[in-house]
Amino acid sequence: MIDLNALTAANAKRWNNAKLTRNFTPIAGHLIAPAAKARYQAVSAKTGVPWAVIAVIHQRECSQDWTGSLAQGDPWNRVSVHVPAGRGPFRSWEEAAIDALVNCAPHAARNKDWSIGRTLAKLEQYNGLGYAARGRPSPYIWSGTDQYRSGKYVRDGVYDPNVVDGQPGCAGLLMAMMALDPTITFTGATITPAASVKPIPAEKPATPSIVNPSKGSIGAFIANIFNVVFRRKA
Structure with missing residues (x-):
């Protein structure tokens, strides 16, 4: 049994120390684009899940494919065959996303603590806690940062310590999105812009x-x- 409080603390510490090792900016730019952001915000309004969290799940599960379900990437207009199986068909991507967040484990819509540590723990639950059980950082969260080197479940129950996850992790995506869109914040987690414009002093x-x-x-x-x-x- 995984101690979620310990996992929350561990991920908060990793976040504070993490540095990106890949360029996440192009993907982050697509995730915060106005049209995409509006769709994520519509689902957020129905579920209470922060829109940026919805965006990174969408990226991890189906590379932001709007024909794929947030739950597991299966087409939302057909009954899903991958876990969670038997969901749908749905009338829209938004309807499928709401179902995934409200009715499917780990029931993200029930979460009330969106501090960065708990957010990352919830995202890790979304993918499974097999890495936490091994005491390893999850690539689902940390791939593309210096907090992760290798190790991946290549299929259900089969862990290969030498495989490197090539997908962008949720933490790196959030960091890149926050750098581009300062409206994205989590309790105790902000990204300071690389350069700021100093105000021009008033003429004396x-x-x-x-x-x-x-x-x-x-x-x-x-x-x-x-x-x-x-x-x-x-």
Whole structure:
């Protein structure tokens, strides 16, 4: 039995230390594109699952293919044959996604803690806790970061320690998405932009002088007399 609190803490620590080892930006750009984001947000509004989490599940399960179900990548317009099997057919990608998050394990819609550690633990549950049982970081989460080197279940129940997962992991995807879209945040997890524009300081008023006396000063009074005299002579 996996201790989810321990897994949450472990993934939060890995997140704080993680560095990307692949370029996630192109994929992240597709996931946060306005049209895609709107569809993820529509499902988020029905389930309470953050839209960015829905996006990375969609990427991992079917490479963001809108004909594939969020649950396991099977076509949503037919009855699914892979686990969870027997789901559908559905009328739309959104309907299938809502079913996956509400009615299928690990029932992400029931989760109320979307801190980064718990978010990553929930995503790991989505794929299975076999890696946690071995004390290994899950490639489903950490592939493409320095927190993962090798090891993959090549089929049900068969683990190969030498295989490297080539898919982008959920953590790396979230990091890249957060760098591109600052509206994506998780409790205690933010990405600082690589460069920020410094505000232009307000222009300081000129220092009072003989040619520029401060208002109401003796210098201003004398300057006013000179102006009047020289205007009359002109």
